[in-house]
Amino acid sequence: MNYNWDWNVFFKSTGIGSEIYLDWFVSGLGWTIAVALVAWIVALIIGSVLGVMRTLPNKLLSGIATAYVELFRNVPLLVQLFIWYFMVPDYLPESTQVWFKQELNPATSAYISVVVCLALFTAARVCEQVRTGIQALPKGQSAAALAVGFTLPQMYRHVLLPQAFRIIIPPLTSEFLNIFKNSSVASLIGLMELLAQTKQTAEFTANMFEAFTLATLIYFVLNMSLMTFMSWVEKKVRIPGMMGGAK
């Protein structure tokens, strides 16, 4: 293969002010983090509520949560994004539509769409993990919680969820990483996150290999740091005398 690698490309001027190509990557990374983190927080909240709902004795509530999960995890993420970005705005009330399509900065409307999409998609997956975490607990735990006089909400709050969340930290970690990787779909609706900036750099400079190598490296380092952070959290909340915890 005859290719002239040129790593200096990132320090070359883009021709816009004093900007260099590396600045594009930094800004892209910023958007990636902004999308993924906000979507993750929302997904964690909605997913936990749904996960609890799936374990409730109430058939209607658990049925709603099950339907949600089946809907959101059986439709491709990209299809969901296009629905949220291209279709849903058309069904908003007139005034909201004008606001979303015309008054809002295009980057902001794309940002909102992708955050909503990723959050709701990931919530379905978080839901399943929270549900399995709760169901993995011995049945006697809920019996004991009820026996001391806890109400159903107290039982979840003080007994079931603190244990369930500890159990599911490893699968939650991989979901946390997934949301960062999945955020790259935003490039397809014009949000200039990391992947979009990479493609743009590749097109402007013709140094495609360097651009994608750098993007790969950034994603890799980002996810490795998140993983390290999560294993720190896991150690931090480990229960003494349990699951290999410190004696």
Add this chain to the structure above:
Amino acid sequence: MSMISIKNVSKWYGDFQVLTDCTTDVKKGEVVVVCGPSGSGKSTLIKTVNALEPFQKGDIIVDGTSVGDAKTDLPKLRSRVGMVFQHFELFPHLSITENLTIAQERVLGRSKDEAMQKGLHYLDRVGLKAHAHKFPGQLSGGQQQRVAIARALAMDPIAMLFDEPTSALDPEMVNEVLDVMVELAQEGMTMMCVTHEMGFARKVAHRVIFMDRGCIVEDCAKEEFFGNIDARSERARQFLSKILQH
């Protein structure tokens, strides 16, 4: 005065009947031992008393409150009845002191100090004060079960339910738990105990109930149950001959 009154209780899992027309009474200060072969419905019966197991027919009155009544505040009722489980069921993510205090604070609304004082008092009574700062996973089975008893006592229960409290323990640890239970019985606590520990039954029980296939087959005074074996039902004699042999 009757503390727990079980009246014609029947329960089904689908088509399968697990309790058939069970009727019995536990008076204030009385210790009743429930025994019987596995699958006879003893655990199910004791769990209907604090509504951990629902039932379809009959009623149970605990200190004047109907368990079967849809209007009954079940959490409140349960907070007044202590329960000890076969597998201890301490909350593993909470320290021993938190296990002892959390329900006192969250359910009874006691202050942190009051709950702590009460919790430590009972922890001392079961001989485990030195372990207050530990977590359940760091204690032996017998110690965990004693903490579980202290946790129930800290709620100032009007009665205690024991669901095979020594069945999951190593033989060496059975006695430390039974000792606590004997003491409790001698102090006049109202107790309903599902157990195979016939030595315990002989020592402190007032009455013995024998169950088989969901029915209460025998319900009589301890002296009668153990002393007049010839008058027992065929099934009860069979059961006793098997567990009293060794």
